[in-house]
Amino acid sequence: MGKMSLKKKGIFFTFIAITIMTLFLIVFTPQAEISLQKDMQATSARISSIDNYVNDLETRYFETVLRATTYKAILSLTYYINSTGFFIPNLDSAFSEVMLNGTINNVPIDSITNKKIMDNSTLTNWSSRISEAAKDTLNVNTTIILINVTAFQTKPWDIDSMLKINITVKSNVAEWRKTAIISATISIEGLHDPYYFVNTNKAYANQVKKSSVEFDQWNITKVREHLRNGTYVYWQNPDAPSFLMRFTNTITSSSCCGIESLVNPNKISPADQIDSYADYILWDTTNNVPCSQLYNITNPATGGGIWDEFKYFKLDLGHTIKYNITPQDAVKTC
Amino acid sequence: MPLKKRGYFFVLDAVMGLMVLVIGVFLITSSYIDVPQPVQVELLSDDLLNFLSNTKIKDLNNQYTGIGGELWKQGEITEAENSLLQQIGEFYATNKPDTAEKFIQNVSKEIIPSQFRYEVWMDDAILYPKTPSAEHIKSKESTELLLTSKKITFGVINKTTSNLWGPYKSEVFLWER
Numbered sequence: 385m386g387k388m389s390l391k392k393k394g395i396f397f398t399f400i401a402i403t404i405m406t407l408f409l410i411v412f413t414p415q416a417e418i419s420l421q422k423d424m425q426a427t428s429a430r431i432s433s434i435d436n437y438v439n440d441l442e443t444r445y446f447e448t449v450l451r452a453t454t455y456k457a458i459l460s461l462t463y464y465i466n467s468t469g470f471f472i473p474n475l476d477s478a479f480s481e482v483m484l485n486g487t488i489n490n491v492p493i494d495s496i497t498n499k500k501i502m503d504n505s506t507l508t509n510w511s512s513r514i515s516e517a518a519k520d521t522l523n524v525n526t527t528i529i530l531i532n533v534t535a536f537q538t539k540p541w542d543i544d545s546m547l548k549i550n551i552t553v554k555s556n557v558a559e560w561r562k563t564a565i566i567s568a569t570i571s572i573e574g575l576h577d578p579y580y581f582v583n584t585n586k587a588y589a590n591q592v593k594k595s596s597v598e599f600d601q602w603n604i605t606k607v608r609e610h611l612r613n614g615t616y617v618y619w620q621n622p623d624a625p626s627f628l629m630r631f632t633n634t635i636t637s638s639s640c641c642g643i644e645s646l647v648n649p650n651k652i653s654p655a656d657q658i659d660s661y662a663d664y665i666l667w668d669t670t671n672n673v674p675c676s677q678l679y680n681i682t683n684p685a686t687g688g689g690i691w692d693e694f695k696y697f698k699l700d701l702g703h704t705i706k707y708n709i710t711p712q713d714a715v716k717t718c
Numbered sequence: 719m720p721l722k723k724r725g726y727f728f729v730l731d732a733v734m735g736l737m738v739l740v741i742g743v744f745l746i747t748s749s750y751i752d753v754p755q756p757v758q759v760e761l762l763s764d765d766l767l768n769f770l771s772n773t774k775i776k777d778l779n780n781q782y783t784g785i786g787g788e789l790w791k792q793g794e795i796t797e798a799e800n801s802l803l804q805q806i807g808e809f810y811a812t813n814k815p816d817t818a819e820k821f822i823q824n825v826s827k828e829i830i831p832s833q834f835r836y837e838v839w840m841d842d843a844i845l846y847p848k849t850p851s852a853e854h855i856k857s858k859e860s861t862e863l864l865l866t867s868k869k870i871t872f873g874v875i876n877k878t879t880s881n882l883w884g885p886y887k888s889e890v891f892l893w894e895r
Contacts, residue, residue: 398731405738412746429764437870448873448882455880505882517870517885574878 427557434555437522441514441551442564449510451568454535454545456501457482458575461631463497464488465578466586471633476534483507483533483545507533507547518553527552531563537626537641540618541594542569572627577645579630583667588651590614592627592643602708607646607681608690610707611697616643619706624664635668649696658717660700673700675718681709688713763892766829766836767867770803770888773825778802782824789821797874803888804873810840811875811883815848822846833895840871841886861893 460482461472472478482493486502486509494503511528518526529550535543546567553560572592580590595615597606610617622642625635645663649655659666660673678698682689690697690713698717699709776798778784783802789795794817795805802825809818822838822845830836835857838846847854858864872884 394727394731398734401731401735402738405735405742409742409745433764433867440870445870445872445885452874452880452882459880501879510882513885514870517887521868521870521887521889 430555430557434522434524434553434558434560437518437524438551438553438560438562441526441528441553442562442566445514446547446549446564446566447568449507449514450533450545450547450566451570453483453505453507453510454543454568455570456505458535458543458570458572460493460497460499460501461488462576462578462581463499463501464493465631466576466581466589467497469582469585471578471582472631475628475631479535480533484530523555525554527554535628537628537638540626540641540643541572541592543572543628544569575627577627577630577663579633579663579667582633584652587653588648590645592616594618600708602706604681604688604690604709604713607707607709608693611646611648611690611694614645614648616645618643623702624662635664635671646697646699649694656696657698659698660703661697662699662703665700676716677701678717679704679709679714680717681714683711683713683715685715686712762830762834763836763865763867763890766826766892767803767869767888767890769829770806770825770838770890771801771869771871773802774798775800775802775805778825780824783821789817797877800873801871803869803871806838806845807840807871807884807886807888808873808875810843810845810886815843815845818845819848830892834892835895836893837891839887839889839891841888857895858891858893864891864893866891 457479461475461478465471478488481487481489482502484507486492486494486506488496492502494500507530511530515526515528518524527550531548531550533545533547535545537543544567546565548563548565551560551562551564573594575592577590577592580588591614593613593615595610595613595617597610597617599619609615619642621639622644623637624642624644626638626641627643628641629636629638647661647663647666649657649661657666658672658675658678660678665671665673677700679701680689680691681694681697681699681704682691699707699714704714775783775795776785778787780787782788783795783805784790785798787795794809794814797805797808800808802821806818806822809815809821818840826836826838826846835854836846837844837850837858844850850858866889868887868889870885871888872882872886875881875883
């Protein structure tokens with residue numbers, strides 16, 4: 385009996401050991417952990433992927449869209465001025481309306497300009513397209529609220545635009561909410577100057593092209609080229625208005641961004657005018673330069689000047705000095 | 719005799735216990751060994767797509783695709799600020815699938831280890847490889863782990879008019895051979 389009970393005890397202990405090991409295996413088996421780890425990895429990967437998308441929305445997608453739309457809106461507004469023959473009273477509201485809806489005073493701007501520029505290319509159109517693409521690609525619901533958009537200049541040859549948006553991205557794992565301010569910059573080179581359109585009743589179109597002449601390198605030959613090519617120049621401490629100010633006929637000095645060109649007398653009527661042919665002076669009725677302060681850029685005595693090609697071209701004293709025109713090429717008008 | 723038998727019984731018991739322990743430890747450790755592989759593959763597909771979307775043409779030092787390279791001289795690439803993914807999208811938008819395929823092959827050949835196969839799709843159209851081989855298709859169909867990474871892409875198609883192409887769904891599929 386004594387032997388039997390001892391044997392039974394041994395089996396009992398063996399069973400206990402096996403049971404404990406089984407429990408140990410069940411509890412610490414990696415399957416459960418791997419599954420959890422896999423789930424965590426999948427969730428983490430999904431969150432990371434959507435997080436990248438949200439960042440891309442702000443830093444890439446809307447930056448590209450804003451840049452393209454800004455260019456199109458400014459181009460449309462230039463054509464709008466060309467079509468109507470009038471300046472825009474409020475550029476900020478007009479720009480915003482064109483950017484967001486493709487309309488001006490609730491009328492599609494393309495129907496006024498007869499050019500298909502803003503059609504399906506507004507910020508609203510692109511917001512919808514991006515949301516749809518995100519739904520298809522990442523299975524997320526994106527809500528984009530366009531709060532406001534503005535255009536301004538801080539450099540003479542560039543236009544900056546700034547867009548404020550609210551972004552909400554909802555997925556099955558998380559939700560992102562963000563207010564973002566996106567900015568983009570476009571060059572004004574190649575765009576038509578609206579100031580020429582209105583003042584010449586659309587007869588004189590001049591595209592902005594930066595002059596390559598350095599401020600201390602001007603001479604009569606370079607002035608001739610400057611006039612021929614219709615190029616623009618930025619002077620330090622300028623009196624001229626910026627490109628955007630030309631949309632609203634705001635002819636005051638812009639310290640950061642004032643640019644000017646010289647008007648070709650062969651392209652205006654009458655060609656002979658008693659005023660400086662610097663664009664912002666010639667067509668500003670409030671800023672007439674007295675004849676006594678004008679110089680004909682010609683000198684019959686020396687044969688200098690540029691009247692052989694640009695007859696009646698005149699400049700005020702300030703510009704004569706800026707462009708380094710010497711008495712050999714200029715005589716007083718009166 | 720009974721004493722000898724008892725000793726044998728306990729030795730057997732200890733051996734059985736040890737076996738249980740060894741089998742348990744073996745099962746646990748061997749199960750852990752297989753875990754990291756999916757992570758690697760997943761990182762690779764993300765890596766390739768991130769490389770394509772984060773690298774710009776101007777950043778490439780490549781005789782075929784970089785600035786001054788073959789495609790640049792041919793006028794196929796004109797925007798140095800485009801990301802590689804945008805350039806692929808532009809080739810797709812302008813209906814140049816052959817150029818897109820060569821471009822992808824050229825920029826990605828050093829990125830993906832040779833034991834992996836991959837595909838690049840744009841807007842549900844396969845761009846690389848443009849015409850998958852039977853072996854490629856079979857490999858994709860039989861793989862146990864096919865991973866994908868997706869992004870949206872779009873860009874400017876004409877700088878003069880600022881017209882945009884897209885947005886397209888760009889996708890990378892990657893699996894082990």
